[in-house]
Amino acid sequence: MTTVLAATGVFSEQALTALVAGAILAGVPLMFAALGELVSQRAGVLNIGLEGMMLMGAYAGFVAAYHGGSEWLGFGAGMLAGAGVSLLMVLFCVRWGLDQIVTGIAITLTCEGATALIFESEFAESRPTLGATDKLAIAGLSDLPVVGGKGESNGSVFTQPLIVYLGLVLAVLVAWMLRRTHMGLNVRAAGDAPGALDAAGVSVFATRSWAVLFAGAMAGLGGAFLAIVSAGLFQDTIVGGRGFIAIVLAMLARSRPLWAVVGAMLFGASLSIADWAQVAQINISTDFVFMLPFLLVLVVLVLFGRRAYLPAALALPYERGSR
Amino acid sequence: MTETTAAVELREPPPREVTGGQAQLGRVSDFFLRSILPLVLALGTGAIILAAIGVDPIQYYKDVYSGGVQFAAWQDSLMRVAPLLLIAVGLIVAFRAGIWNLGMDGQFLLAAAVISGLGSRFEEHLPNTINLLLLSLIAGAVGAAWTIVPALLKARYELNEIITTLMMTFIGINLAQILVKGPFQDPTTTTPQTRAFDFTALLPSIPGTESTSRRWPGVHVGLLVAVAAAFVVWFLMSRTSLGLRLQVLGASMRSARHMGLDVPRLIIVAFLLSGFFVGLAAATEILGVKGYQRADWNPAFGLWVVPLVFLARLHAIGVIPYVVLLSLASIGGDYAAQNAGLTPQFTLLLVGLTLLFMALTEWIARRAAGGSYLPGVSYRRHRAERAG
Numbered sequence: 001m002t003t004v005l006a007a008t009g010v011f012s013e014q015a016l017t018a019l020v021a022g023a024i025l026a027g028v029p030l031m032f033a034a035l036g037e038l039v040s041q042r043a044g045v046l047n048i049g050l051e052g053m054m055l056m057g058a059y060a061g062f063v064a065a066y067h068g069g070s071e072w073l074g075f076g077a078g079m080l081a082g083a084g085v086s087l088l089m090v091l092f093c094v095r096w097g098l099d100q101i102v103t104g105i106a107i108t109l110t111c112e113g114a115t116a117l118i119f120e121s122e123f124a125e126s127r128p129t130l131g132a133t134d135k136l137a138i139a140g141l142s143d144l145p146v147v148g149g150k151g152e153s154n155g156s157v158f159t160q161p162l163i164v165y166l167g168l169v170l171a172v173l174v175a176w177m178l179r180r181t182h183m184g185l186n187v188r189a190a191g192d193a194p195g196a197l198d199a200a201g202v203s204v205f206a207t208r209s210w211a212v213l214f215a216g217a218m219a220g221l222g223g224a225f226l227a228i229v230s231a232g233l234f235q236d237t238i239v240g241g242r243g244f245i246a247i248v249l250a251m252l253a254r255s256r257p258l259w260a261v262v263g264a265m266l267f268g269a270s271l272s273i274a275d276w277a278q279v280a281q282i283n284i285s286t287d288f289v290f291m292l293p294f295l296l297v298l299v300v301l302v303l304f305g306r307r308a309y310l311p312a313a314l315a316l317p318y319e320r321g322s323r
Numbered sequence: 324m325t326e327t328t329a330a331v332e333l334r335e336p337p338p339r340e341v342t343g344g345q346a347q348l349g350r351v352s353d354f355f356l357r358s359i360l361p362l363v364l365a366l367g368t369g370a371i372i373l374a375a376i377g378v379d380p381i382q383y384y385k386d387v388y389s390g391g392v393q394f395a396a397w398q399d400s401l402m403r404v405a406p407l408l409l410i411a412v413g414l415i416v417a418f419r420a421g422i423w424n425l426g427m428d429g430q431f432l433l434a435a436a437v438i439s440g441l442g443s444r445f446e447e448h449l450p451n452t453i454n455l456l457l458l459s460l461i462a463g464a465v466g467a468a469w470t471i472v473p474a475l476l477k478a479r480y481e482l483n484e485i486i487t488t489l490m491m492t493f494i495g496i497n498l499a500q501i502l503v504k505g506p507f508q509d510p511t512t513t514t515p516q517t518r519a520f521d522f523t524a525l526l527p528s529i530p531g532t533e534s535t536s537r538r539w540p541g542v543h544v545g546l547l548v549a550v551a552a553a554f555v556v557w558f559l560m561s562r563t564s565l566g567l568r569l570q571v572l573g574a575s576m577r578s579a580r581h582m583g584l585d586v587p588r589l590i591i592v593a594f595l596l597s598g599f600f601v602g603l604a605a606a607t608e609i610l611g612v613k614g615y616q617r618a619d620w621n622p623a624f625g626l627w628v629v630p631l632v633f634l635a636r637l638h639a640i641g642v643i644p645y646v647v648l649l650s651l652a653s654i655g656g657d658y659a660a661q662n663a664g665l666t667p668q669f670t671l672l673l674v675g676l677t678l679l680f681m682a683l684t685e686w687i688a689r690r691a692a693g694g695s696y697l698p699g700v701s702y703r704r705h706r707a708e709r710a711g
Contacts, residue, residue, distance in 0.1 A: 288497070294493050
């Protein structure tokens, strides 16, 4: 992005395209993770281990894409790794009813240590990188200025890797599932009134377990996207707090998936604008741009303070027969 | 007749759900199971992982010991105790009151940035002792101030403090960087950092902690402050009315309301106290060890401390040995990892494993005893409260 800007000027078409592309690259991993977290929270499980699951996904995705030579292998491995880590959460928090916050922090710390350890022992000297991912240019639309992105190195709205479009479709599907289907009703009941769900003959454990596994897989996919598409490499700081940002986005979305997508993209945009402003020599601190989204949300909360909607049984384990 | 039976029943002690199990298990074995076993299991698993990647585990743990204790390393380890213990104490106040303050990294870093920036400016105008005291208080105040928004939002709108404290952490970390790169930037260098303190102007060291094998003056008095804070918080939580009210709040917000306690005020007090201690932790690290702050410096002590606080069952004095152990492991771990050609992140893996095993032994203990490791929190009561 820097070179493009330097060569063509700040308000050139290429520069603005790069701005949009940067926003998507930074926003998509957050979107996946937030989408998973949202479903998990809706089912009553607060998944603080998201950061660790993203890291595991990033590592597994990177290794699979590197050795297997295909980004799809990487995405699949990332999802598997994330879901695998979330099995711990299923066992500890859903099955045994242990504290979700303690378990989540434990998962994050363990994954941070584990990925750094394995990566160092495997790639300490080579530090490999991946090539660019294939992009799908949507016929017609990709010729538009700025949002088209045909032929640009990072594409734009209508020139993205297939996985980005699939992710958007998934967000719509999740929204529909939560609102309109029986399965969605079960998930919501598991978070709002697990006793009632149990009385209706649906297993709270199973519902919550699937929700947590979904969150793990999505976080893993987000991490894999980060390593394979956004960065093209793995390092132990690659996730860098994005898991926690996704948790906040999921909570702020008030359990509406499409808001999580908007939030993630907005956040990605602010990161992208920070880069853009720096090269444009606009005197604005990157740190300031980065904290702007949260600052805005807090100001809104303070001014129009209303109760954030959270499921009634969030972070509470379900124990059959107890009142 | 019926009336007397009722009276007799009333006089009988209520069923002791939590402590009844302890009688079965015995206090010693309970302590072992819940506070020692997780550590042993984590170290054991760590050894297996080390062996699997071809590192001699015994040599590794020996290196951790020698890197954390021998020569003058014990000074570093003891100095690391100060910030970790103060953060632990801050977390204990909040967690006991049932408040999940997860914004400690933001509180810590912002307090550190403010005092490392102001410190070198005050230096010329104030006597050193007053300067250090003033800066410590400012650090505490900044840490406390950074909890005000989450505190008010929780007190007034019952807004979940996990979201708000996490958001404040992101804002705090970035604000700290803005401060360090902007108004507090050392004009004599291009590195984004604050002007360093005069080496002699740092916190004085405790007499008798000097080492012959190094020129570092000794362990700074921040350690004593931290230990004193642990005792103060222990006293506050277990011997004062405020402590009792905070614990009632932590056990059940609804009960606290029914008892007529001023719940919003208690929430704010718990938050402010918690933030104050975290800010003080930053003061010991900046004024005692570093003397300046670089923009990219973020030790992220917060998550390290959480496991200890639970291992010590939220006991402010009980947490001290765990903090000493962690300090030793973090200082010695860097050395051992370097020797074994590993990443220093391995220590993080050990901390995470400890926490996982703690949860696991907790499950076993709970099946045997029925109590939780969160004092005053019984899951049943918690749920009944939400349902009601």
